[in-house]
Amino acid sequence: METMQTTITSSAGQPLPATESDTLTGPRHRRTKRVLARVLIGTALAAALGAGGLGIVGASSGDVPNSFVPIVPCRVADTRTGIGPQVGPVGAGATLTIPITGDQGQCIGIPSTATGVVLNVTVVQPNSSSYMTVWPADTAQPNASSLNWDAGATAIPNAVTSKLSADGKVNVYNYTGTVHVIADVSGYFVPAGAGAGAGGSGATGPTGATGPTGPTGPTGVAKVVTRTTSFVFPLNNGTTGQLLQGNAQCLAGEKVLSGGFDMSGANAPNVIILRSRPALVNGTAPAPGATPTGWSVSAQRENDNVATTVTVYVLCAGS
Numbered sequence: 001m002e003t004m005q006t007t008i009t010s011s012a013g014q015p016l017p018a019t020e021s022d023t024l025t026g027p028r029h030r031r032t033k034r035v036l037a038r039v040l041i042g043t044a045l046a047a048a049l050g051a052g053g054l055g056i057v058g059a060s061s062g063d064v065p066n067s068f069v070p071i072v073p074c075r076v077a078d079t080r081t082g083i084g085p086q087v088g089p090v091g092a093g094a095t096l097t098i099p100i101t102g103d104q105g106q107c108i109g110i111p112s113t114a115t116g117v118v119l120n121v122t123v124v125q126p127n128s129s130s131y132m133t134v135w136p137a138d139t140a141q142p143n144a145s146s147l148n149w150d151a152g153a154t155a156i157p158n159a160v161t162s163k164l165s166a167d168g169k170v171n172v173y174n175y176t177g178t179v180h181v182i183a184d185v186s187g188y189f190v191p192a193g194a195g196a197g198a199g200g201s202g203a204t205g206p207t208g209a210t211g212p213t214g215p216t217g218p219t220g221v222a223k224v225v226t227r228t229t230s231f232v233f234p235l236n237n238g239t240t241g242q243l244l245q246g247n248a249q250c251l252a253g254e255k256v257l258s259g260g261f262d263m264s265g266a267n268a269p270n271v272i273i274l275r276s277r278p279a280l281v282n283g284t285a286p287a288p289g290a291t292p293t294g295w296s297v298s299a300q301r302e303n304d305n306v307a308t309t310v311t312v313y314v315l316c317a318g319s
Contacts, residue, residue, distance in 0.1 A: 064191055064192065065191075065192040066115055066116060066189040066190060066191055066192055067189065067190055067191070067192045067193070068118075068187055068188075068189055069187055069188055069189070069190060070186065070187040071110075071185065071186065071187055071188070073120065073184045073185065073186045074105070074106045074107040074108070074184065074185055075105050075106045075107070075182070075183070075184050075185075076098060076099075076100060076104050076105040076106070076107045076119075076183050076184065076185050077096070077098045077105055077181060077182065077183040078105075078180075078181075078182045078183075079096070079180045079181050079182075080124065080180045080182070083105045083106060084098055084099075084104065084105045084183070085097060085098060085099065089125070089178040089179055089180050089181075090172065090174040090178065090179055090180070090181055091174065091178050092128075092130075092174065092175070092176045092177055092178065093173075093174070093175070093176070094173070094174055095141075095171050095172065095173045095174075096171070096172040096173075096174075096181060097137050097169055097170075097171050097172075098169060098170050098171075098172060098183055099167075099168060099169050100114065100117050100164055100168050100169060100170060100185065100188070101114050101164065101167075101168030102168065107185050110168075110185065110188055111188075111190065112168060113190050113191065114164055114168060114188040114189060114190055115163060115164055115189050115190060115191065116161065116162060116163045116164055116188065116189035117161070117162060117164055117170065117185060117187075117188045117189070118159065118160075118161050118185070118186050118187040118188065119134070119159070119160045119161075119162070119170075119183050119184065119185060119186070120157055120158075120159055120160075120183070120184045120186060121134060121146065121147055121157065121158055121159075121160050121172070121181065121182070121183050122155055122156065122157040122158075122181075122182040122183075122184075123147060123149055123153070123155070123156050123179045123180065123181060123182075124154070124155045124179070124180040124181075124182060125154075125179065125180050126149050126150075126151060126152075126153055126156075126177055126178070126179040127151060127177045127178055127179070128151050128176050128177025128178075129149065129150045129151045129176075129177070130148075130149065130174060130175045130176045130177050130179065131145040131146075131147065131148045131149075131175050132145065132146055132147040132148075132172060132173060132174055132175070132179075132181075133145055133146055133171075133172075133173040133175075134146040134147075134160045134162050134170055134171070134172050134173075135162060135163075135170065135171055135173075136162060136163045136164055136165045136169075136170060136171070137164075137165035137167075137169035137170055137171045138165035138166055138167070138169075139163075139165070141171070141173060146158065146160045146162075147160070149179075151177070159186075222255075222317040222318065223317065223318040224257065224315055224316070224317050224318075225254075225315075225316050225318060226313055226314070226315055226316075227248050227249065227250060227251075227294075227313065227314050227316055228248050228311055228312065228313045228314075229246050229247060229248045229249075229311075229312050230246065230309055230310065230311045230312070231244045231245070231246040231299075231309075231310055231312075232307065232308070232309045232310075233270075233271060233299075233301040233306075233307060233308045233309075233310075234307055235305070235306065235307040241300060241301065241302070242300065242301045243274070243298065243299070243300050244298070244299055244300075244301075244310070245283050245296060245297065245298045245299075246261075246296070246297050246310060246311075246312040247279060247281065247282070247283045247294055247295070247296045247312065248294050248295050248312040248313055248314040249281060249293055249294035249314065250293055250294055250314060250316035251316065251318075253318070254316035254317060254318050255291075255316065255317045256278055256291075256292045256293065256294065256295065256314060256315075256316060257315040257316065257317050258295075258314075258315050259276070259278065259294070259295025259297075259312070259313060259314040259315065260276060260295070260297075260312075260313055261273060261276055261297040261299075261310055261311060261312050261313070262310075262311045262313065263308060263309070263310050263311075270301060270302050270303040270306045270308055271299050271300070271301050271302070271308045271310060272299065272300045272301075272302060273297065273298070273299050273310075274298045274299060274300055275296070275297065275298040276295070276296075276297045276298075277295070277296060278292035278294075278295060278296075279292055279293075279294055279295060279296030280292065280293055280294070281293055281294065283296040283298075284296075294314050295312060295313065295314035296312070297310065297312040
């Protein structure tokens with residue numbers, strides 16, 4: 001019989017004393033490990049998490065602090081029923097690679113950012129005394145055991161914490177004989193501050209106060225319309241020298257821009273325009289400071305043997 005002393009080391013570099021008895025018997029060197037930590041659980045956690053994250057024994061200097069995310073346990077592998085990567089027992093010297101991240105087995109949504117996993121690993125129906133090692137799938141197999149059992153055992157469980165490979169997997173190695181493997185996930189680790197992923201959107205907050213009024217925009221282009229009226233000097237009515245007046249008016253709210261008149265046709269020279277100006281409704285000129293409402297034209301006929309039509313127009317700007 002060979003007995004040796006070993007220590008468990010925290011991330012802070014402080015040894016956590018324990019006693020390990022190794023019994024090597026028989027041609028297969030059956031090994032049974034019994035570890036008794038002689039420190040309080042709270043002390044061990046304080047040492048391991050004192051730096052603000054998870055400390056993993058043997059982790060490289062490039063590792064960063066991690067946060068643990070507990071979940072409702074879910075089954076990621078069961079070689080009895082085919083949950084996970086394999087159906088059928090794991091043979092002697094064989095390694096079973098189990099994907100953890102993503103949707104695997106009965107586990108849904110373990111993030112790709114997960115760096116480690118907490119498993120409950122159970123061996124069922126072993127036909128030989130043996131041991132099992134669990135480790136990240138992208139590193140060399142360590143010289144360590146995660147679970148030990150005797151031949152004929154019904155079911156042997158153990159909690160195992162392991163880092164994950166870069167693609168989110170662990171390896172499970174069986175030393176000798178055949179055995180069924182069950183693996184349940186009870187939580188995982190992510191880089192500190194990463195959490196388990198973005199949460200859902202919160203409720204919409206109350207509407208904020210109305211902001212100040214913005215500056216006045218540029219003046220728009222005015223809509224310009226032409227409004228007209230006409231008056232006629234009739235033919236042969238004995239009224240040579242007759243005076244007539246026409247008033248073209250803008251609508252309410254419109255502004256007078258300009259105005260004028262038109263006498264088209266061969267008879268236009270027989271009419272003299274006496275006045276063309278902005279005016280009020282009755283054709284009079286607005287008082288100083290008053291706003292005109294239209295355009296007024298006054299004309300006189302020189303020859304009553306011809307008929308002449310005078311058209312008065314006003315240009316109005318609308319809003």
